[in-house]
Amino acid sequence: MIEFVVIGLVVLFASCMQGSIGFGLGMIASPLLVIVRPDLVPATIILLAINISIAAFLRERRLVDWSVVLWASIGRIPGIVAATIAVATFSHTGLSLTLATAVLIGVAFTLVGWKPAPSRPNMMIAGAASGLFGTSTGIGGPPIALIMRSADGSTARATISAYFVVGSVLSLTGLAVGGQLSLTHLLYAAGWAPFMVVGILLSGFVIKRASTPVLQALAAGISVLGALIVIGQALLG
Template sequence: METVQFLIIGIVVLASACLQGSIGFGLGMITAPVLALLRPDLLPTALLFLAVLTSLTAFVRERQDVDWKLVGWGALGRVPGIAIGTAAVVLLPSAGLSLMLAITVIGGAAFSLVGWSPRATNRNMFFASSVSGIFGTATSIGGPPISLVLRTLDPSSMRSTMSAYFTLGSLLSLTGLAIGGEVTSTHIIAAAALLPFMIIGLWMSNFVIRRADSRLLYRLAVAASLFGALLVIAEVLRSQLA
């Protein structure tokens, strides 16, 4: 990875991890479009490695209120989604995956703004997790369907259950990608190189969350992710028309 390219991606990881730690949203939605533009070969695997560590950190911090029944149904639902998502990574060309990622980001932003929330039942968790498994495995962005279902829980249980689910779900997605031959030493080295940026961003969130307006941060995260998605779509169109 070129030095300038690496620094750009690292700064984006740092900023998006800070937002993730502050408002629970940002790492995948903001970083994935940047990787799609600069290093599409690292997606989705390298970002999933970072997502596992981010979710695990949140789980260790707030593990006391996990609804393990919902996590279990979510794990069951994620399996068929992982199979479809892995097939997409293996079979789709780079431009197709980039376009899928951009559409996922736009859809995720729409999900995050919608006021409707289905009840947090086992059935809803199963189906939401199937969708999450497809897009989480193919693009590393699987959060929106799950957050839509779990937002009806009380805040502590929601955070704990989401962090437990995404730790397990990301590991399952990485397992599916490994079976599909989509986990390489390049992905592992890139994730390791970007890990310090993520750790610093999460550490900074401890200060940001106490001083910044969470609504402003939320709007900033949505705007940044949408801007990145539009850039990805423009680049795909440019490359196809060139």
């Protein structure tokens, strides 16, 4: 029970970050989950994330850039195929190191000043990277966030959320086909859903009162710490 509640509180905080800056649930919660309950990664994180994305999308749906959603979703498909194979074949150590790598790459994306043009090729490449890492580890936000960096904050949040509604459905379908989605994942996701709801509700207040760069820096710092712990645990284990 203590383990369940601790993970739930991490989900609450990570959900608040996700609702505030458009990503963060996977980068913050997945490292802890892969250490404590690796059997729940990535499906449980994706099941939680899709609900956050739906809530964020409904809140700002009029600001969505649908061209980004379309082309990034098309690009996501080959990434999902590769990730489904990886999840089915990787050892625990391999999955842990892949997840930690995804976190560190994601943090790097949030810190660099590069703003790639949201062209169709770039959107499809970002979608492929998002599909690969998002389906294998639950961390697919940073590539899309990078593409949306030049957009207004509200437009970026709305577009990323809309993309993840579509992308999460595609990823869960791929995992189900690959035999990596079970009733256990659904039950744990349902159990942590109340924590997620509280986090989403808090994000509405956080958006109005906190600076986006500060929130991004906070999420990045916690994510790096989690990734380093995962790497240490994987190597020592």
